[in-house]
Amino acid sequence: MKIAGKFINDVFRTVHNEFLLAMKDKGVMIFLFIVPLLYPLVYALIYNPELDRDVPVAVVDRSRSTKSRDLCRRIDASEAAMVAGYAADMEEAKRFMAEKKCYGIVLVDKDFDRNIGRGEPGQVTLYCDMSLLIRYKSLLMALTEATMDLGSDIRVEEVARLGADAPSIPATVGSAYFPLGNPEQGFATFLLPGIVILVVQQTMLLAICMMGGAGYERRRRNGGVDPLDTVGSGTVPRLFGKALVYLSLYILQLFYLIYFVPAIFSYPQMGNLWEEFLMCLPYMLGVVFMGLTLQLFSRERESVFLVIVFTSVPLLFLSGVLWPTFGMNGFLRFLGGCFPSTWAMQAFVRMNANGATLSDVSHEFYMLWLLVIMYFFMAFIGNKISAYRRHVKVRS
16 A cells, blocks of 8 residues: 555656646747647648649640640640640740749640541640649649540540430440549648647657756756656656656647647548547557657757657658558568557548548557557666666766
8 A cells, every 4th residue: 555655646746846847848838839739730831722723734736636726725724734835846845844834745646636537546645844743643634634525525426427326325434533531632631640640749759858858967967966856756657657747738739630730721530539539549658658768868958859850751751651661661661660650640541531440440559559568668677777877876
């Protein structure tokens, strides 16, 4: 009973002390409150609207026929592209692209109309500026839709020429396109759900490691002793107490990130909110214990920026959101699996965009709990070693 009472007392002492230290630290407050509130908004506003519409394209019409002009009008009428001008040849069109007057070239073959009249496919070639894939996607969609519409009309004309009632003849193959999970087919809708989860990890790690750097600086100024530390508390209650502090400080920001940010910008919200919160519990615990492990290596408050901020882009790629994990080698998949953000981003994207339940992402959920256990023991062992070294140093 006495052991349990001391454990609870140590936990509450740690919670009280860590909470006061965090609230008095302006840098920690910025990363726990300001950055999570503003960063997703800034990122979403940059990519809003999400599609690049009316992308200028130059046309090199070597056919100069009725059907080639009809094709160009259909491209210009689409919302994805606009015909910025006609070029006499490819050299002039290339010059337009070099001058950034257009970002694509549509080349209509000189036998375009003749081949169609013979029942052969007409050749249309698209050249794109690949410096931005969003433009390429818009131009490809515009040309694809225009050629399909023109081909459908030509088929009706050919059937009518044979004397049949063309509209009453059904198509041989019917097709329908339903963009699941991303109805807008936009970049932010595709990427931001993963970004908000990564923001949780990066901001919490920065805050926790800054606290560790501040503690190290206090020990350096006071002969190896931190006067603001909870002296006499056990390692396990200290870890639990700190975890409670960071979870409680971040709970409102988490609700804002996974619910309000998608709602503000009308992103898909197909998942159950409470199941998403339940999935985030092991994620945040894993991040906290990972931060408490990395905290032992923080020697200065500013040094954490050089490492943690740098890892943001690599972690985004390792998560499997931008590039599928099955396309990575074994080492990269293992490296990505060592970070809680990888499993949480995969689970949250599936839940939020495609309506997956917690049972559907059970693998990711269990892997997050495995990381919680792993990082807890790493933080426990690291704190024991660090405390022993400080004790030896003070005695000597």
